[in-house]
Amino acid sequence: MTTHSKIRCSLRRFPLIGGIAIAAVFAGPTSAHKDPVKPEQLKAYQEVFMEEVRKGDLLFHGDQKMAEQLGVADDLSKTGMACAMCHPMASDTHPQSFPKFQAQIAKFATLRDMINWCIEKPNQGVKIDPESEAMKALEAYITWSNTGSVLQPGKF
Amino acid sequence: MSDELDRIRREMHSVLQPEGVRPDDSLKITRRTFIHGSLIFGAATVGQAFAWWPLLNTLDIAHAAETPFKFAWISDTHLYPRSLNTRFVDKVVRAAQEVQAMDPPADFLIFGGDLAQLGKIEELELGVDLLKEIKIPQHYIPGEHDWYLDMGKKWGELFGQPNWTFDHKGVRFIGLDTVSRGPDYWTAKNMTPEERMGHMATLDGTVAGPWAGVGRDQLDWMEKTLADWDKQRPVVIFSHNPLYEYYPPWNFWVRDWREVHEVLKPYAKVTNIHGHVHQVLYNEIGTLRSIGMLATSWPWPYAPEGLPKLTKPMIRVDPGDPYDGVGWSKIDVAANDQLETEYIMWGRKEVFVQSPEDHDKHVSEVIRPRIADNMWPYR
Ligand SMILES: [Fe+2]
Ligand SMILES: [Fe+2]
Numbered sequence: 001m002t003t004h005s006k007i008r009c010s011l012r013r014f015p016l017i018g019g020i021a022i023a024a025v026f027a028g029p030t031s032a033h034k035d036p037v038k039p040e041q042l043k044a045y046q047e048v049f050m051e052e053v054r055k056g057d058l059l060f061h062g063d064q065k066m067a068e069q070l071g072v073a074d075d076l077s078k079t080g081m082a083c084a085m086c087h088p089m090a091s092d093t094h095p096q097s098f099p100k101f102q103a104q105i106a107k108f109a110t111l112r113d114m115i116n117w118c119i120e121k122p123n124q125g126v127k128i129d130p131e132s133e134a135m136k137a138l139e140a141y142i143t144w145s146n147t148g149s150v151l152q153p154g155k156f
Numbered sequence: 157m158s159d160e161l162d163r164i165r166r167e168m169h170s171v172l173q174p175e176g177v178r179p180d181d182s183l184k185i186t187r188r189t190f191i192h193g194s195l196i197f198g199a200a201t202v203g204q205a206f207a208w209w210p211l212l213n214t215l216d217i218a219h220a221a222e223t224p225f226k227f228a229w230i231s232d233t234h235l236y237p238r239s240l241n242t243r244f245v246d247k248v249v250r251a252a253q254e255v256q257a258m259d260p261p262a263d264f265l266i267f268g269g270d271l272a273q274l275g276k277i278e279e280l281e282l283g284v285d286l287l288k289e290i291k292i293p294q295h296y297i298p299g300e301h302d303w304y305l306d307m308g309k310k311w312g313e314l315f316g317q318p319n320w321t322f323d324h325k326g327v328r329f330i331g332l333d334t335v336s337r338g339p340d341y342w343t344a345k346n347m348t349p350e351e352r353m354g355h356m357a358t359l360d361g362t363v364a365g366p367w368a369g370v371g372r373d374q375l376d377w378m379e380k381t382l383a384d385w386d387k388q389r390p391v392v393i394f395s396h397n398p399l400y401e402y403y404p405p406w407n408f409w410v411r412d413w414r415e416v417h418e419v420l421k422p423y424a425k426v427t428n429i430h431g432h433v434h435q436v437l438y439n440e441i442g443t444l445r446s447i448g449m450l451a452t453s454w455p456w457p458y459a460p461e462g463l464p465k466l467t468k469p470m471i472r473v474d475p476g477d478p479y480d481g482v483g484w485s486k487i488d489v490a491a492n493d494q495l496e497t498e499y500i501m502w503g504r505k506e507v508f509v510q511s512p513e514d515h516d517k518h519v520s521e522v523i524r525p526r527i528a529d530n531m532w533p534y535r
Contacts, residue, residue, distance in 0.1 A: 053527070053528075054527065054528045055528075057526050057527060057528035057529075058528045061358060061361075061526065061528070061529070063528075079236075079240065079241045079243065080236045080240045080241050080273065081241070081454075084358065084359070084360060084526075085359075085454060086454055086455075086456070086457070086475065087457070088359045088360035088406055088456065088457070089360045089405070089460075089523040089524065089525060089526060090523060091457050091459075091460060091521060091523050092457035092516055092521075094519045094521065096519070096521070097519050104474065104475065104476045118475065121475070121476050122475055122476070122478075144524075145523055145524055145526070146521060146522065146523055147522070147524060148522035148524075149520065149521045149522045149523075150520065152519060152520075155518075155519050156513055156518070156519075
């Protein structure tokens, strides 16, 4: 009886969901949702991610060429210091603990806020655009390098 | 890496340590206690360690001297040219002033390596210039940052032989070179000297490989150097890298630790004082005790695994304060068989963690080696 009622419920919703899907087809690329994901697609998605990790790894380790390519060569550091000098393998960056109240900044902060704080204070550089590719690449590298760490948002 | 590290660490302990001996809660760390077998090994947790570790920032590490004396240690200044980074310069100036102001004065200064950041002539010369303010005798050993631009040429011109020995008031001191024998990772890849230095200067790099080692030739030299020394009398060995295996992925070790311990085994009172780790570290393996010193430049976080159970960790530092987590050390050698080290950490009254939240590993982390230095355009 319960099952039956659920099916009826689904049937009633179906036209609505169909409508959203059709709208989405007109609005943007959703055809990927229609077929099971293919190995080539997974590979492509992973490659996009790993390319950002690679760029972030280089920025994090003070690579000047990559910093120039991403337009942040004059900003990331003015002391010769690079992120990795205090954070080998991105240790002690604790991406799994964000967002949280960040004592140094004295406010509720995201990982990007903290990255910019490190650029400004220890590196004596200039904050970068939080939406820039450089910031996303740094975030990609830091989170990738901490793969396997358990989420502990808010932890000091 | 973790499995491999586990395997080799089990091997290290089985080779060098007796099994399962634990100190009781009232234990005070003294050399005598340790010599008589109270090695902590096995299941001690950080919490247990807090409970029994003496809460003071000096270590009682007992050693004989004919008359009491002090010496000072500075290392890991990582100087850039003055035009690029004045913070590191300021901290060396401060350390030099404080060492020079010691009263009674220290008998000598040990500089424990990584004077320069990228091995440049101007960086090394800047270091010499700043440390000239210290008027007592100075003894230098090299760090990897001093060496791999010109393979030790400038360093040798400034400081001479990288390994040396002298006796002082009943203690034999030995300085080791643990950096110059890195396997050649540059020739096949046609690296410029700057590229070679860059890979060496990256602690978490994957290209330079297991470069830290003492080498057979230097081990033989150390054996010869110790041959005429009474096995019950104290030996203090200075090295840039720790002489045991803490965390090989960051080269917090020497790759030939087995051979080092083999040479030192007959000697009952050996203390190794080392730099490179930029953090408070204490360990005992067999008859060798090891003490890790602070940098003046910046602190490294503790490695994600392998922190010796005998280490009471230093306090988690404030990255906004360039004077926090860094400093230099005083070492007192007393006539009653004792040797104490005191960490002079500028930013803190309390050098050691006071609660689990003070520990940088309070947020548990799993981290992995970098990849980009093994990919185009570096490969
Ligand atoms: Fe260093
Ligand atoms: Fe070093």
